[in-house]
Amino acid sequence: MKKLLDVISGEMQAAFEAAGYGEAEASSQLGRITLSNRPDLCEYQCNGAMAGAKKFRKAPIMIANEVAGKLQGSRFFSQVEAVAPGFLNLKISEEFLKKYLQEMSAAEKYGLDMPAKPQKIIIDYGGANVAKPLHVGHLRSAVIGESIKRICRYAGHEVIGDVHLGDWGLQMGLIIIGVKERHPELVYFDESYEGEYPAEAPFTISELEEIYPASSARSKEDPEYKAQAMEATYKLQTGVRGYRALWRHMMNVSVADLRKNYSSLNVEFDLWKGESDVQDLIPEMVQYMKDSGYAYISEGALVVDVKEDTDTKEMPPCMILKSDGASLYNTTDLATIMERMRLYHPDQMIYLTDKRQELYFQQVFRCARKTGLVGPETELKWIGFGTVNGKDGKPFKTRDGGVMRLETLIRDTKEEMFKKIKEGREMSDEEAKTVADMVAVSALLYGDLSNQASKDYIFDVDRFTSFEGDTGPYILYTIVRIKSILAKYVEQGGSLAEKEGLELQAAASDAQKQLMMQLAGFNAMMESACEETAPHKVCAFIYDLANAFNHFYHETRILAEEDEKQKKSLIALLILTRDVLETCIDVLGFKAPEKM
Ligand code: ARG
Numbered sequence: 060m061k062k063l064l065d066v067i068s069g070e071m072q073a074a075f076e077a078a079g080y081g082e083a084e085a086s087s088q089l090g091r092i093t094l095s096n097r098p099d100l101c102e103y104q105c106n107g108a109m110a111g112a113k114k115f116r117k118a119p120i121m122i123a124n125e126v127a128g129k130l131q132g133s134r135f136f137s138q139v140e141a142v143a144p145g146f147l148n149l150k151i152s153e154e155f156l157k158k159y160l161q162e163m164s165a166a167e168k169y170g171l172d173m174p175a176k177p178q179k180i181i182i183d184y185g186g187a188n189v190a191k192p193l194h195v196g197h198l199r200s201a202v203i204g205e206s207i208k209r210i211c212r213y214a215g216h217e218v219i220g221d222v223h224l225g226d227w228g229l230q231m232g233l234i235i236i237g238v239k240e241r242h243p244e245l246v247y248f249d250e251s252y253e254g255e256y257p258a259e260a261p262f263t264i265s266e267l268e269e270i271y272p273a274s275s276a277r278s279k280e281d282p283e284y285k286a287q288a289m290e291a292t293y294k295l296q297t298g299v300r301g302y303r304a305l306w307r308h309m310m311n312v313s314v315a316d317l318r319k320n321y322s323s324l325n326v327e328f329d330l331w332k333g334e335s336d337v338q339d340l341i342p343e344m345v346q347y348m349k350d351s352g353y354a355y356i357s358e359g360a361l362v363v364d365v366k367e368d369t370d371t372k373e374m375p376p377c378m379i380l381k382s383d384g385a386s387l388y389n390t391t392d393l394a395t396i397m398e399r400m401r402l403y404h405p406d407q408m409i410y411l412t413d414k415r416q417e418l419y420f421q422q423v424f425r426c427a428r429k430t431g432l433v434g435p436e437t438e439l440k441w442i443g444f445g446t447v448n449g450k451d452g453k454p455f456k457t458r459d460g461g462v463m464r465l466e467t468l469i470r471d472t473k474e475e476m477f478k479k480i481k482e483g484r485e486m487s488d489e490e491a492k493t494v495a496d497m498v499a500v501s502a503l504l505y506g507d508l509s510n511q512a513s514k515d516y517i518f519d520v521d522r523f524t525s526f527e528g529d530t531g532p533y534i535l536y537t538i539v540r541i542k543s544i545l546a547k548y549v550e551q552g553g554s555l556a557e558k559e560g561l562e563l564q565a566a567a568s569d570a571q572k573q574l575m576m577q578l579a580g581f582n583a584m585m586e587s588a589c590e591e592t593a594p595h596k597v598c599a600f601i602y603d604l605a606n607a608f609n610h611f612y613h614e615t616r617i618l619a620e621e622d623e624k625q626k627k628s629l630i631a632l633l634i635l636t637r638d639v640l641e642t643c644i645d646v647l648g649f650k651a652p653e654k655m
Pocket residue numbers: 183185186187188223224225392410411412
């Protein structure tokens with residue numbers, strides 16, 4: 060379905076042409092209509108007469124007047140006004156708006172057109188490291204990645220989400236020697252053992268999560284200890300049986316815990332692959348890079364130059380192997396790219412990490428292109444997100460200055476939400492808890508997603524969990540309000556079934572018209588949120604929509620409306636508003652309760 064702004068811009072363009080401003084190619088954009096930046100004066104505006112003035116050597120107001128003249132009686136506009144120095148101030152016709160919304164209600168996906176050629180997109184997000192607890196820094200990667208996945212899927216693309224676990228590096232060695240120190244008697248460390256290894260893991264997730272930080276801290280002070288960890292990593296990577304068996308336990312225990320944490324944020328991955336999955340591809344890839352002459356030895360290490368003539372800042376070569384022959388983070392990412400090309404041949408690969416990995420991804424992408432691992436038909440995109448800060452503007456920490464675990468953050472938000480839900484509501488603890496959990500997720504997700512990804516933001520539990528303002532709970536509150544009006548309508552004998560003549564009528568008030576215009580922007584918004592991988596656009600849209608709805612609600616008698624046809628029209632509008640809001644929160648990754 061054509062976007063509303065395109066429809067009316069087309070009409071405007073025709074008016075420019077009819078007024079004699081059509082022939083020049085520069086005029087093709089003259090009819091472009093935008094939302095008004097003076098909503099007190101008009102709903103939409105067109106600045107084409109200003110833009111055309113120079114070209115046609117005419118005062119803009121004269122052009123504007125002529126164009127306005129051509130639009131008198133247009134079925135698209137109820138008002139077209141040329142104002143000094145040459146703007147066209149527009150109001151849309153209520154009748155046209157009504158028809159547009161009727162068509163939108165009946166259309167697949169509320170009029171969002173599906174792409175002629177759907178893309179296959181891989182999103183690499185989450186990025187958890189095995190046996191390391193998720194911390195607040197992991198929130199953004201998971202939440203933004205999940206939303207982009209859902210938005211692109213909704214927009215008709217095939218999207219595969221991969222968590223890309225950090226499961227192969229030094230942290231594995233650190234854990235192995237940590238376990239060994241605590242339980243040297245375990246059979247995994249007996250290198251002469253040839254039997255089956257126990258099916259049960261020798262540790263729980265809490266033990267694992269305790270071992271890693273302790274081991275990691277110690278390795279920083281104790282070079283001997285670090286050397287042991289490196290050796291253990293090497294043994295694991297070269298396939299020593301006991302180490303592999305122990306590693307598999309770590310994977311199982313850790314992945315089960317990660318699944319639990321991610322699913323509490325409604326984050327779901329299609330693939331649970333990790334760095335370890337592509338290790339077998341590395342020798343082949345390295346050989347290829349050497350044979351084709353891209354990789355060469357520099358100071359003992361194997362590198363690929365990725366500098367380009369136009370670079371203004373330093374661009375170090377991409378290191379493929381260290382001088383001791385060990386592979387690196389880069390190596391694994393390149394091998395993963397190679398595997399993804401072979402298995403999926405995607406049109407796009409999108410990565411989400413924090414902003415500090417920018418240079419790293421530039422190097423990796425350039426290397427992948429230069430060496431031909433990725434052809435020009437595949438787009439590589441990196442999205443760097445900003446930091447989650449505390450109210451002091453510094454990275455968010457626990458009260459005693461430690462790293463904030465994601466689990467704790469989620470728990471605290473749920474508790475805060477529970478308190479707010481209990482305040483002034485008659486609800487059993489059990490019901491309040493279910494509702495609070497749902498609303499808390501909206502608070503966290505919306506609090507994050509409503510910011511442009513690249514910006515830092517301040518994590519403020521009080522603000523995020525508030526029922527007022529630009530927050531998740533406010534959006535849910537609005538949806539629940541609509542649901543409860545609809546429920547009352549049914550209680551009073553109304554029916555919401557489609558065949559019940561719930562037909563939208565032309566707006567009967569300004570507030571209703573504002574709401575209808577906001578709804579009509581859905582397809583354009585979703586299209587650009589997908590193209591620009593920008594969940595914050597969905598947030599901005601539903602915040603405006605919720606405001607428009609609440610304003611309408613306060614101005615309008617809905618259930619008390621006496622004219623039956625008008626009442627049904629209002630109910631139809633409520634249904635559409637609810638459905639559009641619920642579609643939007645679904646792509647953001649959360650849901651609304653029935654009551655709150
Ligand atoms: N595990 C990494 C980290 O904690 C993030 C992985 C991001 N994805 C990637 N393909 N490199 O920094």
